[in-house]
Amino acid sequence: MNAGVSPRDGKGVQKDLDVEALVRSVAERVASSSGIELVDLEMKRGGKGPVLRVYMDKPGRISLDELENASREISAILDVEDPIRRSYTLEVSSPGMTRPLKTRRDFERVLEKNIQIAFAEAAEGQGEGVAPEATAPVREIRGRLVSVTDDGVSVIPLDNKGREGAPVAVSFRALRHAQREISFR
Numbered sequence: 183m184n185a186g187v188s189p190r191d192g193k194g195v196q197k198d199l200d201v202e203a204l205v206r207s208v209a210e211r212v213a214s215s216s217g218i219e220l221v222d223l224e225m226k227r228g229g230k231g232p233v234l235r236v237y238m239d240k241p242g243r244i245s246l247d248e249l250e251n252a253s254r255e256i257s258a259i260l261d262v263e264d265p266i267r268r269s270y271t272l273e274v275s276s277p278g279m280t281r282p283l284k285t286r287r288d289f290e291r292v293l294e295k296n297i298q299i300a301f302a303e304a305a306e307g308q309g310e311g312v313a314p315e316a317t318a319p320v321r322e323i324r325g326r327l328v329s330v331t332d333d334g335v336s337v338i339p340l341d342n343k344g345r346e347g348a349p350v351a352v353s354f355r356a357l358r359h360a361q362r363e364i365s366f367r
Contacts (some may be wrong), residue, residue, distance in 0.1 A: 201225070204265045209236050212255045218248060221277050222284075231269040237277040241291075244276050283360040289330045296363040298324045299337055301356040320358055323350060335360075 206223050213220040221237040238244060238252055253274035260266070283289050283297065302318040325339040326346070334353035338346045 201265045204263065205234060205236075205260065208259045208263065209238075209252075209256055212252050212259070213238055216248065216252055216255075218244060218252065221281070221288075228271060231271065232266060233271045233273065234266070236272070236274045237281070238274060239276055249274050249276065279364055280361050283362065286330055286332065286354075289327060289335050289360070292362045293327055293330060295327060296324060296340070296365065297327050297337065297360055298322070298363050299335075299352060299360040300358040301352045302358060304356070318356075324363055325350070 202223065202225055205225070206220070209220045209223060218238050218240045221239050222235075223237070224233075224235040226233045226235070236252075236256060238249060240248070253272065256274065257272055260272070281288075283292065300320050300322045303321045304318070323337060323339045325337040327335060328338050328349060329336040334351060334355075334357070336349045336351050338349050340346060
């Protein structure tokens with residue numbers, strides 16, 4: 183979205199953060215009233231206006247009917263509240279099995295499952311609780327997620343032959359990327 187003058191009311195268009203907060207609030211209300219969960223929300227620029235992507239899920243599996251109903255409800259509310267004062271595209275979908283793991287709740291969902299995780303390694307002498315520097319080397323491992331705390335996660339690494347190594351603790355602040363690893367064996 184561009185800051186500028188809206189052709190309808192002559193006022194400046196709301197800032198992206200204000201719009202995103204309002205849309206997130208609408209999506210959370212719809213999700214909670216439908217017994218599903220808002221997982222993530224993205225607003226991207228598109229060729230014919232902004233693209234609003236809403237990712238929803240629930241324990242077990244979310245159905246297409248549930249996603250369609252949520253899409254209709256969100257669309258109806260946004261049509262009335264009109265936070266995006268121009269044409270936009272609304273996409274409501276499930277985030278998929280290999281979605282990025284970002285929050286404690288995301289990790290709790292895949293406890294005891296295999297994950298791939300990338301994190302900044304702490305420098306020598308860097309104490310626990312200190313955020314790793316942006317220039318710290320990034321380490322990537324795959325392994326079984328064995329615990330989740332308020333501060334981070336613990337993963338038992340697996341080598342190429344499936345042998346387990348010593349548990350590795352990763353703070354949420356050091357986390358660069360994580361996702362569930364899907365195996366078809």
